[in-house]
Amino acid sequence: MTAFLLSASAFTPLGDHxxxxxxxxxxxxxxxxxxxxxxxxxxxxxxFPS
Incomplete structure (x- = not known):
């Protein structure tokens, strides 16, 4: 649920555009x-590979 809310808030400006x-x-x-x-x-x- 938290991951969905974070991804939705990150892509809200894209949705507005x-x-x-x-x-x-x-x-x-x-x-x-x-x-x-x-x-x-x-x-x-x-x-992470060194």
Missing amino acids: LGEERGLVASLLALAVGSAISALAPNIELR
Whole structure:
């Protein structure tokens, strides 16, 4: 729920500019991508290559 609210608030200006439907689609797409990345993570730690 929190992730959806954050993605929706981040894409609100885009929705104002391009229309409500495209803004909603953009926020749902960002939520889906973030969820997929979280689901594929091997553990909770963030690891960046050195």
